[in-house]
Amino acid sequence: xxxxxxxxxxxxxxxxxxxxDNNLIxxxxxxxxxxxxxxxxxxxxxxxxxxNEIEEFIGKYxxxxxxxDAIAARGGILPPxxxxxxxxxxxxxxxxxxxxxIEHASNLAAVIGWELSNGEIPIFITDxxxxxxxxxxxxxxxxxxxxxxxxxxxxxxKSVARKAAKELNKKYEDCNFVIAHLGGGISVGAQxxxxxxxxxxxxxxGPFSPERTGELPVGDLAxxxxxxxxxxxxxxxxxxxxxxxxxxxGTNDLREAMKKAExxxxxxxxxxxxxxxxxxxxxxxxxxxKGEVDAIIITGGMARNDVFIDMIKQRVSKIALIMRYPGSFxxxxxxxxxxxxxxxxxxxxxxxx
Numbered sequence: 001x002x003x004x005x006x007x008x009x010x011x012x013x014x015x016x017x018x019x020x021d022n023n024l025i026x027x028x029x030x031x032x033x034x035x036x037x038x039x040x041x042x043x044x045x046x047x048x049x050x051x052n053e054i055e056e057f058i059g060k061y062x063x064x065x066x067x068x069d070a071i072a073a074r075g076g077i078l079p080p081x082x083x084x085x086x087x088x089x090x091x092x093x094x095x096x097x098x099x100x101x102i103e104h105a106s107n108l109a110a111v112i113g114w115e116l117s118n119g120e121i122p123i124f125i126t127d128x129x130x131x132x133x134x135x136x137x138x139x140x141x142x143x144x145x146x147x148x149x150x151x152x153x154x155x156x157x158k159s160v161a162r163k164a165a166k167e168l169n170k171k172y173e174d175c176n177f178v179i180a181h182l183g184g185g186i187s188v189g190a191q192x193x194x195x196x197x198x199x200x201x202x203x204x205x206g207p208f209s210p211e212r213t214g215e216l217p218v219g220d221l222a223x224x225x226x227x228x229x230x231x232x233x234x235x236x237x238x239x240x241x242x243x244x245x246x247x248x249x250g251t252n253d254l255r256e257a258m259k260k261a262e263x264x265x266x267x268x269x270x271x272x273x274x275x276x277x278x279x280x281x282x283x284x285x286x287x288x289x290k291g292e293v294d295a296i297i298i299t300g301g302m303a304r305n306d307v308f309i310d311m312i313k314q315r316v317s318k319i320a321l322i323m324r325y326p327g328s329f330x331x332x333x334x335x336x337x338x339x340x341x342x343x344x345x346x347x348x349x350x351x352x353x
Contacts, residue, residue: 245274
């Protein structure tokens with residue numbers, strides 16, 4: 001039996017869990033108030049706060065760090081890398097602490113794991129957001145100065161792909177899937193033979209989502225940028241955080257939007273448009289796979305809403321079998337990644353800058 005401590009920091013909370021093999025033993029989500037977090041100038045300044053809470057958690061349930069066979073940490077914003085499970089090393093910790101160009105809560109996980117372990121047990125990350133398996137033609141945007149980037153909900157999307165392959169009684173590496181992660185941001189990708197060969201960047205491309213605009217008409221966006229009404233920070237907030245359902249309906253909660261849509265024709269049109277854009281993206285990814293699709297996988301928080309998912313199904317059900325995995329499986333995916341290495345089912349990858 002292998003015991004694994006899982007650490008998954010978010011912007012305003014830290015998820016912590018203990019797994020024994022594939023079995024979840026105990027978990028908690030520790031919330032952090034904005035007032036508490038505003039005391040810290042830099043994200044990395046929160047390390048002691050979050051580490052102390054994790055130590056309190058394991059102590060409360062009668063564990064100490066040496067009781068674990070490994071720590072599984074959410075992967076941070078690293079340079080593009082292959083899918084898989086990586087052993088956290090000093091170079092990775094230094095990069096996340098001092099060199100990464102994007103501040104993101106996930107950057108904290110491996111650093112906290114490194115400090116908790118103090119060399120006693122291994123720390124692993126699995127399928128961070130910067131997994132890059134693009135084929136060459138996926139990178140071309142339309143102008144040489146801008147290259148399309150692979151940034152997506154890799155951890156959850158890879159996890160549900162493994163579940164689907166098992167359910168289909170096929171090898172993961174033999175399957176072709178279109179995978180749609182429907183959350184605050186939306187990632188829709190084409191996964192061929194275990195590799196995500198194309199996916200929309202949820203911040204800049206694809207369908208609009210509960211709080212992001214997705215793709216925008218570039219000419220009109222340029223006019224907004226030079227209108228003098230917005231500075232760079234304000235404009236970015238307009239399309240990441242205040243776009244999508246928030247912009248149209250004043251909410252980032254699909255349930256609330258669906259309730260409005262029952263009596264409000266405008267709300268109904270907006271919700272239907274989001275489903276329409278998701279379906280269009282799924283169709284595009286199916287074309288990238290040349291129509292050879294074992295299944296369309298739908299996951300994420302919005303996958304819980306039957307009525308909304310039916311709107312998507314109506315447009316894409318003839319393409320392939322639809323498999324739904326509502327919610328997020330990040331914690332178990334992290335535990336499973338570490339467990340595969342501990343059980344010698346796959347080797348841990350070594351990370352180098």
